[in-house]
Amino acid sequence: MSKHNAIVFIYIDEESNPIAELQTPIVFNLDTTKLSDGEHTLKIISRFDNKEGLKIIHFNVRNGPIIHMEGLSDNETVNGTLPLMLNAYDTGRNQSFIIKGSENPRTIPVWVWVIALVFIAWAAFYIVTNFSL
Structure with a gap:
């Protein structure tokens, strides 16, 4: 073990064997495609000289x-018959900017209709009052 760098052990969930043993500093790519969707825990144990550090990070996987x-x-x-609109789609694996849910058709919210109707009513009132003969 080097005198200037720590060794880190990376664990996923409650596994007894680390998925990686690395000397710092290092960039580590965590491949979440090998994990099931849901909650997971990343546990990092560092050792430097005779000291030990611990960092635990909780995260969710959604592949x-x-x-x-x-x-x-x-x-x-609820009661009665419910009309449900369902859609399932993949977000892709690339790192480009994608607006979340952009592929999903959604109904226009009621508040948008209310604002549009208020604006149209105001515009009609303005036209009638200012341009009447």
């Missing part, structure tokens, strides 16, 4: 397709 549903929310109280 599978994104599922969007409109018409029902978590813990919502």
